[in-house]
Amino acid sequence: MIAIHNLNKSFGRLGVLKGIDCCFDQGGTISAILGPNGSGKTTLIKSILGMVLPDSGRIEVFGRDIRRQHSYRDRISYLPQIARFPENLRVHELIAMVQDLHKRPGRPEPLIHRFGLEPWLDKPLGTLSGGTRQKVNLVLAFMYDNPILILDEPTAGLDPVAIIRLKEMLEEARAAGKIILLTTHIMSLVEDLADEVVFLLDGQVRFRDSVAALKAAFDAASVERAIASLLLQNGHASSGMQAGAPVSEPSKC
Amino acid sequence: MGKILKYTLYDLLRSRSLLFYFGFYLLFTFGLFWLSGDLQKVLVSLMNVVLVLVPLIATMFGVMYYYNSREFTELLLALPLPRRDIFLGQYAGLAGSMALALLLGVGVPFLLYGLAASALVGQFLLLLGAGVVLTFIFSGMAFFIALRNDNRIRGFGLAILVWLLFAVAYDGALLLALALLRDYPLEKFALGASLFNPIDLSRILIMLKLDVAALMGFTGAVFRKFLGTGLGSLVAAAVLLLWVLGPLGAIRMVAEKKDF
Numbered sequence: 001m002i003a004i005h006n007l008n009k010s011f012g013r014l015g016v017l018k019g020i021d022c023c024f025d026q027g028g029t030i031s032a033i034l035g036p037n038g039s040g041k042t043t044l045i046k047s048i049l050g051m052v053l054p055d056s057g058r059i060e061v062f063g064r065d066i067r068r069q070h071s072y073r074d075r076i077s078y079l080p081q082i083a084r085f086p087e088n089l090r091v092h093e094l095i096a097m098v099q100d101l102h103k104r105p106g107r108p109e110p111l112i113h114r115f116g117l118e119p120w121l122d123k124p125l126g127t128l129s130g131g132t133r134q135k136v137n138l139v140l141a142f143m144y145d146n147p148i149l150i151l152d153e154p155t156a157g158l159d160p161v162a163i164i165r166l167k168e169m170l171e172e173a174r175a176a177g178k179i180i181l182l183t184t185h186i187m188s189l190v191e192d193l194a195d196e197v198v199f200l201l202d203g204q205v206r207f208r209d210s211v212a213a214l215k216a217a218f219d220a221a222s223v224e225r226a227i228a229s230l231l232l233q234n235g236h237a238s239s240g241m242q243a244g245a246p247v248s249e250p251s252k253c
Numbered sequence: 254m255g256k257i258l259k260y261t262l263y264d265l266l267r268s269r270s271l272l273f274y275f276g277f278y279l280l281f282t283f284g285l286f287w288l289s290g291d292l293q294k295v296l297v298s299l300m301n302v303v304l305v306l307v308p309l310i311a312t313m314f315g316v317m318y319y320y321n322s323r324e325f326t327e328l329l330l331a332l333p334l335p336r337r338d339i340f341l342g343q344y345a346g347l348a349g350s351m352a353l354a355l356l357l358g359v360g361v362p363f364l365l366y367g368l369a370a371s372a373l374v375g376q377f378l379l380l381l382g383a384g385v386v387l388t389f390i391f392s393g394m395a396f397f398i399a400l401r402n403d404n405r406i407r408g409f410g411l412a413i414l415v416w417l418l419f420a421v422a423y424d425g426a427l428l429l430a431l432a433l434l435r436d437y438p439l440e441k442f443a444l445g446a447s448l449f450n451p452i453d454l455s456r457i458l459i460m461l462k463l464d465v466a467a468l469m470g471f472t473g474a475v476f477r478k479f480l481g482t483g484l485g486s487l488v489a490a491a492v493l494l495l496w497v498l499g500p501l502g503a504i505r506m507v508a509e510k511k512d513f
Contacts, residue, residue, distance in 0.1 A: 011512070051330045051513040074333035084324035086264035097260050101332050124267075140328075 001025050001148060001179055002048060007057035009043055009203075016040045017047070018203035020057070027147070027177035030170060032190045032211075034183070034227060035200035041183045042081065044200065045150055048181075049078055061148070074102060077144055081152040083137035087126025091117065091136055094125060098140050106143030114165050115139065130157040138162075142169055149173055149180045155189060167193060187224040199227070201234055254338040254345070257329070261346025265318075271354055274310060278358025286366050292373050293463065295366075296380060299359065300459050303384045304452055305420055308391040311351055312416045315395025318347050320405050327513050340400070340508040341501070348392045352385040359384070376462045383455035386493050390451050391416065393500030400507050423450045440475040447476075448489075451496045458489055 007020040017040045024031055033041050046052040048059060050066055050073065058065055061072045085094055095108050112118060115135040120128060128136070134157045141151065155163055170193055173180055184190060190197065190211065197214050199207035207214065207230060211223060220226035265271055281302065285295045322343070329339045359381060368377055395412045402408035427446050431439055447453045457476055479485040 009512075046513065049331045051327060053510065053512055070335050071333050073331060076331070078328075078331040080324065080327050080331065082324045082327075084322075085328075086260070086322065086325060088264045088267035089260070093263070097256075098332070101256055101329070101334060 001027075001062055002181075003058075003060040004044075004048070005058045005060075007044075007047060007059065008055045009040075009047065009052060010055055016043045016203050017054070020044060020200075020203070020205060022198065022205055022208065024179050024181060027179055028174050029195045030174055030180040030182060030193050031196050031198055032182050032184065032194035033198045033200065034190065036231065039200040040203045041200055042152060045152055045181065045183065048150065049073065049076065074104075075146045076148045076150060077141045077146045079137055079141035079149075079151040079154050081156065083130070083133040083157075085125040085133065085136070087124060089125055090122055091125060091128070092121040094136065095139065095143070099143075102144065104144075107145075108139050108143040111139040111142055111169075114169075115162060131159055131162070134158055135162060138166065138169075142173075145176075147178055149178050151180070151182045153184055154182065155184060155186050163189075187222065187227065191223045197223070199230060201231070206230070206234065254342040257334070257339055257342025258345045258349070261343050262350055265346060265350035266353070270314065270317075271350055274314075274351065275354035275358045278355060279361060282359050282362040286362055290366075292363075292366070292368065292371050292377075295363075296373060296376055297463060300380055300456070300463075303355075303359070303380060304387070304456050304459075307355065307384050307387045308420055308452060309416055311348070311388045311391035312395045312412045314351060315347060315392035316399045316408055316412045318343075319396055319399035320408065330513055336508045337505055340396075340504055344393060344396050344501070344504055347396065348389045351392060352388045355384045355388060356381060376459065379459055379462055383459060386497060387451060387455060390493075390496045390500065393497065393504065397500050397503045397507065400504060400511065419450050419452050424453065427453075444475060444479055448492045451493060454489060454492060 002024040004020050004022050007017050008015070009017040016038075020040075033044065035041050043052050047054055048061065048066075050070065058067075060066065062075065064072065066072055089097070095112075099106050099108075112121070115138065117132070117135055117139065120132055120136075125133065125136070134154075138154065141149070154166055158166065167189075170180060170182075174195075182189075182194065194211055196208065196210050198205060199214075207217075209217070214223065214226045214230075215221070218226040218229035220229055282295070282299060285298050289295060289298075326339065326343070330336065363377055368374060394415055398412045398415065399408045402411060427443070430446075431443060434442075447457055458480060461477055461480055480489055
């Protein structure tokens with residue numbers, strides 16, 4: 001459903017994405033997009049959403065080139081990294097607004113109940129704490145039954161109970177056959193939820209395989225250690241290993 | 254665009270900064286009436302404040318609003334909406350809410366002090382019209398500058414520089430040019446130069462409608478001869494419209510190509 005072909009993007013002289021080729025077409029899969037800071041995770045996600053315009057390459061969503069298109073986003077749910085909303089709108093007004101802009105009603109009520117947001121519905125968004133804002137952010141992202149779900153650091157600011165709720169929601173979304181892309185720095189979340197890891201380094205996909213395969217490839221007990229080994233491996237060009245060589249062939253479209 | 258405009262208005266009309274802006278005009282205009290009951294004098298004093306303050310506040314507010322709503326804009330960009338609708342809606346909401354604060358803040362005291370029964374209705378409407386147009390022009394320029402500059406400090410600096418250029422430096426440079434070239438016939442040059450600065454153009458248009466126009470001397474007569482005619486008024490209105498449309502087109506162009 002998402003096909004990325006030879007995607008390149010630079011910001012000034014800094015090349016962020018360098019010939020990315022990958023597909024996300026398996027429903028019911030949680031793909032964790034990982035990589036160090038500045039590796040291009042957010043740029044890749046924003047390119048799929050049309051927020052970052054590629055220098056070259058092509059992205060197809062639902063079989064159609066997304067260039068100059070906007071209607072395809074109606075079937076993608078997105079959770080941005082930073083939850084900041086118009087300060088003077090109230091929570092229920094924001095939820096109504098997003099539904100109004102989608103031109104179709106979502107189902108926010110079960111999510112409001114799940115995160116215990118009822119007491120906050122009538123409060124201006126500017127008065128909410130960071131964690132509560134993130135819960136509102138999650139309601140906005142999950143209130144539509146869309147086939148694609150893109151989450152950028154979904155656990156930011158959440159308390160442990162809310163994280164458990166989020167994990168439940170992600171498992172339900174996977175069971176419903178959705179394609180879920182997730183970026184996170186919380187490796188336990190990857191370990192618990194992800195079906196596959198897409199590891200970006202220097203703007204390229206350096207590894208793409210299941211979590212078990214990642215751990216096996218580096219003989220590591222945890223995802224965290226496997227990722228550390230992967231990074232070290234790519235930083236040791238002089239040790240005979242070619243820097244930048246993928247340790248697992250990224251699955252192309 | 255309409256929906257984004259509606260929600261931007263909804264948000265901004267409840268913001269403390271805008272309430273403060275409205276309150277300032279309300280108190281200031283009431284204060285002027287309290288000090289002098291003469292509508293004409295109040296109008297002239299108000300003109301001097303409106304022509305400097307409106308562009309300054311519109312500039313500051315325009316930059317601040319863009320930077321403060323950046324993350325929310327990203328959320329909107331992920332919705333099935335064309336970029337044009339998002340940015341033009343936000344701009345229209347921003348300028349519209351400020352224009353509304355000006356109209357009500359100045360308009361209410363004038364109405365209470367018997368403007369409707371006086372002969373100055375036309376001049377008053379011209380002042381308010383100029384204030385509204387300047388709001389749209391300067392908030393548009395500020396929005397464009399902020400859109401082009403991700404660095405907030407640079408964006409703020411450039412926006413203030415633009416305001417300074419139009420509100421202060423342009424007049425200084427023009428006066429210097431007129432003084433240096435005083436041996437030449439400069440009336441047409443002065444007339445032409447005023448069209449390139451929306452603040453000057455608004456000031457001249459308002460002053461021509463007030464008795465103080467006599468103070469403008471020979472140049473004033475030339476302005477009156479041109480801008481006082483139907484064609485002149487039409488040219489002035491067209492130039493002001495271009496000043497509004499220019500930043501609007503620039504916002505649209507940059508928004509289509511920008512990475513967020």
